[in-house]
Amino acid sequence: MAKDEITKGYRLVGTRPNRPDGLDKVTGRARYGADFSLPGMLWAAVVRSPHAHAKIKRIDASKALALDGVKAVVTRADLPTGLEGEDLNLQENTLAGEKALYDGHAVAAVAATSQLLAQDAARLIEVEYEVLPHVTDVDEAMKPGAPVIREGAADYSVPEGMHPNVVRHMEFGHGDVEAGFAAADIVREGTYKTEATHQGYIEPHACVGQMGEDGRGEMWVCTQGHWYIRRMSAAVLGIEAANLRVTPSEIGGGFGGKTTIFMEPLTLALSKKAGGRPVKLVMSRAEVLRATGPTASASMDVKIGMKKDGTVTAGQVMFRMQGGAFVGMSPIGEALPCAFACYDIPALKHEAVEVLANRPKAAAYRAPGSPMAAFAVESLMDEMCRELHLDPIEVRLKNAAKEGTKSSYGPIYNRIGLVETLEAAKAHPNYAIRLGPNQGRGVASGFWFNHGGETSVSLAIGEDGTVQVSIGTPDIGGSRASIALMTAETIGIPYENVRVNVVETGALGVNEPTHGSRATFASGKAAVEAARQAIAEMCRRAAAEWEIEPEAVEWKDGAAQPAGPNAGKFPPMTIAEIGAKMGGTGGPISGHHETNAGGVGASFGTHVVDVEVDPETGRTTVLRYLVVQDAGTAIHPAYVEGQYQGGAAQGIGWALNEEYVYGSDGRLQNTVFLDYRIPVASDLPMIDTVIVEVPNPGHPYGVRGVGETGITPPLPALAAAIAEATGARLRSLPMSPPKVLAAIKAKRQA
Amino acid sequence: MARVHLWSSLRRFADGQEMVEVEAATVGQMFDALARAYPGLAPAIAAGLSVAVDGEVIANSRSAPVRPDSEVFLLQRLKGG
Numbered sequence: 001m002a003k004d005e006i007t008k009g010y011r012l013v014g015t016r017p018n019r020p021d022g023l024d025k026v027t028g029r030a031r032y033g034a035d036f037s038l039p040g041m042l043w044a045a046v047v048r049s050p051h052a053h054a055k056i057k058r059i060d061a062s063k064a065l066a067l068d069g070v071k072a073v074v075t076r077a078d079l080p081t082g083l084e085g086e087d088l089n090l091q092e093n094t095l096a097g098e099k100a101l102y103d104g105h106a107v108a109a110v111a112a113t114s115q116l117l118a119q120d121a122a123r124l125i126e127v128e129y130e131v132l133p134h135v136t137d138v139d140e141a142m143k144p145g146a147p148v149i150r151e152g153a154a155d156y157s158v159p160e161g162m163h164p165n166v167v168r169h170m171e172f173g174h175g176d177v178e179a180g181f182a183a184a185d186i187v188r189e190g191t192y193k194t195e196a197t198h199q200g201y202i203e204p205h206a207c208v209g210q211m212g213e214d215g216r217g218e219m220w221v222c223t224q225g226h227w228y229i230r231r232m233s234a235a236v237l238g239i240e241a242a243n244l245r246v247t248p249s250e251i252g253g254g255f256g257g258k259t260t261i262f263m264e265p266l267t268l269a270l271s272k273k274a275g276g277r278p279v280k281l282v283m284s285r286a287e288v289l290r291a292t293g294p295t296a297s298a299s300m301d302v303k304i305g306m307k308k309d310g311t312v313t314a315g316q317v318m319f320r321m322q323g324g325a326f327v328g329m330s331p332i333g334e335a336l337p338c339a340f341a342c343y344d345i346p347a348l349k350h351e352a353v354e355v356l357a358n359r360p361k362a363a364a365y366r367a368p369g370s371p372m373a374a375f376a377v378e379s380l381m382d383e384m385c386r387e388l389h390l391d392p393i394e395v396r397l398k399n400a401a402k403e404g405t406k407s408s409y410g411p412i413y414n415r416i417g418l419v420e421t422l423e424a425a426k427a428h429p430n431y432a433i434r435l436g437p438n439q440g441r442g443v444a445s446g447f448w449f450n451h452g453g454e455t456s457v458s459l460a461i462g463e464d465g466t467v468q469v470s471i472g473t474p475d476i477g478g479s480r481a482s483i484a485l486m487t488a489e490t491i492g493i494p495y496e497n498v499r500v501n502v503v504e505t506g507a508l509g510v511n512e513p514t515h516g517s518r519a520t521f522a523s524g525k526a527a528v529e530a531a532r533q534a535i536a537e538m539c540r541r542a543a544a545e546w547e548i549e550p551e552a553v554e555w556k557d558g559a560a561q562p563a564g565p566n567a568g569k570f571p572p573m574t575i576a577e578i579g580a581k582m583g584g585t586g587g588p589i590s591g592h593h594e595t596n597a598g599g600v601g602a603s604f605g606t607h608v609v610d611v612e613v614d615p616e617t618g619r620t621t622v623l624r625y626l627v628v629q630d631a632g633t634a635i636h637p638a639y640v641e642g643q644y645q646g647g648a649a650q651g652i653g654w655a656l657n658e659e660y661v662y663g664s665d666g667r668l669q670n671t672v673f674l675d676y677r678i679p680v681a682s683d684l685p686m687i688d689t690v691i692v693e694v695p696n697p698g699h700p701y702g703v704r705g706v707g708e709t710g711i712t713p714p715l716p717a718l719a720a721a722i723a724e725a726t727g728a729r730l731r732s733l734p735m736s737p738p739k740v741l742a743a744i745k746a747k748r749q750a
Numbered sequence: 751m752a753r754v755h756l757w758s759s760l761r762r763f764a765d766g767q768e769m770v771e772v773e774a775a776t777v778g779q780m781f782d783a784l785a786r787a788y789p790g791l792a793p794a795i796a797a798g799l800s801v802a803v804d805g806e807v808i809a810n811s812r813s814a815p816v817r818p819d820s821e822v823f824l825l826q827r828l829k830g831g
Contacts, residue, residue, distance in 0.1 A: 155793070172759075255831055256831025333825070410755055413805060414805050451830045515829070516831075698806075708831055
């Protein structure tokens with residue numbers, strides 16, 4: 001293992017202890033969102049629009065309310081008015097107002113004494129629609145004559161003369177692009193399209209909400225960020241945040257899709273109308289796919305100039321992205337900076353527009369925007385490498401960004417590890433394997449910023465010297481284990497003596513969600529600071545016992561020890577001894593740290609994939625897959641490898657099979673996993689991983705964050721591999737068997 | 751004075767300049783100074799921006815320090831999955 005050869009000097013960081021949630025999860029004891037129930041609980045069901053775009057003329061719930069056991073119905077008329085900006089977006093998506101904006105848009109909700117009764121009652125709620133023209137394709141939505149989804153929705157950034165569906169515009173760059181293209185030996189352009197894909201978390205959204213007529217409420221919810229759920233739900237319902245207490249459940253996947261609200265406030269609104277009885281709402285898979293945020297779909301033009309030796313002289317992109325019928329939901333602001341982030345290029349121009357379409361409100365999805373941008377830019381890079389007969393890794397090394405490079409989006413990089421990932425990929429045995437007929441190899445690199453953000457952590461010493469850490473970032477990828485390792489390393493105690501709990505909103509200051517690959521980085525950094533605070537207090541307690549100055553005490557190997565020749569001779573006072581006496585030496589010992597965590601280190605990765613394509617069916621088999629990524633420091637390598645493999649698996653799905661398929665009526669056609677095809681174990685090879693460690697100087701243990709970069713390279717890497725296997729370049733995702741077969745046939749005819 | 755780089759579509763609100771100089775000790779002071787000097791930038795600032803100060807991306811912190819010789823890039827508010 002490359003990783004285990006690299007990490008030195010730590011007692012626990014870099015080891016692979018058992019995961020703290022493992023037993024609960026394999027025995028079914030872990031409680032997910034839908035597992036939570038309360039006495040007297042009602043069940044909710046949601047009425048959803050069957051139309052992509054329609055005026056809501058009338059809602060009549062009288063037949064539903066007449067059913068015995070139906071306790072409450074809510075519509076938009078029950079929600080407060082006067083919201084603006086993103087709060088209005090959230091409310092509009094929770095329950096449609098004047099118009100239904102996409103197939104599946106919630107229109108009303110009902111609570112009843114059983115789930116079946118709630119579903120029956122929902123069917124009895126009559127909604128009269130006036131169906132309007134719709135548009136679901138990003139390019140079609142910009143054309144003259146396309147139906148206007150929201151008049152006057154464009155923000156300050158949109159230049160005059162664009163279609164009203166264009167609501168945001170962004171442009172930046174540096175250098176003289178035209179001179180850069182003139183200096184190139186070849187200049188090539190391409191247009192690339194990616195379909196919307198869903199995060200595909202296995203656990204559907206689930207929530208129990210309870211709110212009395214006094215406006216005080218409580219929620220138990222499956223989420224990546226319960227403070228966000230609190231703030232957003234409070235805004236949508238017009239209540240005060242402090243009156244809402246939110247407890248997160250165990251979480252069965254999120255990938256960005258659970259950083260916002262969809263139906264959660266409905267449980268509170270229904271509960272209040274039903275006299276304060278708790279209300280449970282669990283989405284079906286069809287509801288998840290129709291009405292929770294997928295990622296954006298994109299249409300992208302790329303132009304690159306390259307010299308014969310592979311030096312890139314200039315690059316230019318124009319991205320068009322739709323994120324549904326709500327402003328600000330497409331990731332143009334992330335996609336553009338990611339597009340050329342891997343490279344040191346003297347002249348670049350980036351431009352993008354966000355376009356409204358009659359689709360669900362997009363949500364974040366693992367490195368939002370970066371996979372699409374990589375598909376476009378890395379695919380064209382690969383095409384040019386092949387045209388010039390250049391090795392794709394050598395070309396990337398020649399142009400790679402490194403410490404001191406002015407990034408494509410402006411700032412100068414500090415220490416980064418792209419070159420190390422490229423070198424490791426080149427040296428890996430997979431890169432030397434000879435390929436057979438109908439087989440091809442693809443290489444691509446990827447980037448994600450990573451994130452710090454608002455973080456609050458508390459730590460308490462127990463009477464037996466064990467430690468409890470309270471964090472506010474739900475554990476979706478192993479952060480409890482990694483935070484326990486860092487805490488135990490800092491204090492000098494066994495890993496097993498630290499328990500990390502994800503606590504509710506009343507227990508800590510505001511925490512941003514587990515997003516931006518931040519949980520191990522930011523909550524871990526705060527936990528280390530909290531541990532240092534507790535250590536300082538334990539040294540003070542020991543000093544008081546020994547009647548020496550606190551400065552004469554140092555902390556080592558889990559115990560206070562006299563430091564220096566003048567401190568006196570005392571045996572070490574262990575954390576267990578200090579904890580046992582703390583009631584009589586000053587009371588509880590704890591540490592606390594809150595911060596808007598800075599010092600974030602960007603993460604780069606390089607993937608190599610080999611495929612075989614069946615020329616008779618167009619089916620692609622992934623033969624072997626290699627992920628090489630810079631983790632900074634891998635605190636728990638098994639979890640880091642899991643993140644790498646998970647990102648690759650999702651990227652493979654996006655590249656080969658997954659897509660939102662809309663009918664001509666604007667309705668989503670593939671609303672179950674049978675038709676929305678995420679990869680299953682039999683679709684994937686064992687995914688090889690190499691952990692590169694270029695420590696981030698902004699973190700006490702060098703952590704960068706590893707969750708997101710891994711989904712970025714698979715899209716272009718697979719396109720490159722399929723191109724080599726078939727001779728046909730696909731510039732539109734997914735590269736499903738029918739599309740690959742059509743491309744092979746077109747190539748043969750040409 | 752810190753040098754603040756504006757992305758292209760913001761430049762029309764700052765007399766076409768790619769880079770403007772502001773006196774500020776923190777990111778918050780920098781935003782306030784920008785909005786005072788170029789009121790057209792206020793909606794973009796109010797909508798939420800991230801910044802990179804001397805190479806470090808700061809998603810959302812008004813208190814982050816800015817030095818007199820800092821180089822600052824304005825970025826769209828970053829979100830992660």
